[in-house]
Amino acid sequence: MTSNKILIVDDAKTIRQQVNFTLVKAGFEVIEAVDGVDGIAKLKENKDIKAIISDINMPNMDGFQMVASIKGDSSLAQPPILILTTEGANDMILKAKQAGASGWIVKPFKPEILVEAVKKLIG
Structure with missing residues (x-):
């Protein structure tokens, strides 16, 4: 059976729990x-992660920095990355795409929208 492992990176426990439950x-x-540092560590430990869902605003390493670090390190797996944020401003979306994110969802989100987005990402 192929893996359907998803990594959630968010400093807010309630958001992680909500996304976890939904997925x-x-x-x-x-x-x-x-946070981003923890996210990269988890990616290194789990080579079969199919997608990453990440917040932008986090301590230690934010979502933009994490995406850029992952995309800039060919030794890491390169799963698609979905940005999950409260900020739907076009400049933030553009910055996420420039860093290497595959897409975004603005919080609050409907569970079915999140599931559909993840399914699209992993094919």
């Missing part, structure tokens, strides 16, 4: 990280 209910396996 597990849809049949995904979920790994959680509290």
Whole structure:
């Protein structure tokens, strides 16, 4: 069986729990990280991650920095990255895409929108 492991990177525990619940209910396996540094560590530990869902505003390493670090390190797996943020401004979306993100969802989100976006990302 192929992996359907998704990495959630967000400093807000409630958001991680909400995303986790939504994705597990849809049949995904979920790994959680509290910031970009933790996210990269989890990616290194789990080579079979199919997609990353990340917040932008986090301590230690924000989502933009994490995306750029992952995309700039060929030794890391390169799963698609979905930005999950409260900021829907065009400049933030452009910055996320320039860093290497595959897409974005603005919080609050509907569970079915999140599941559909993840399914599209991983094909």
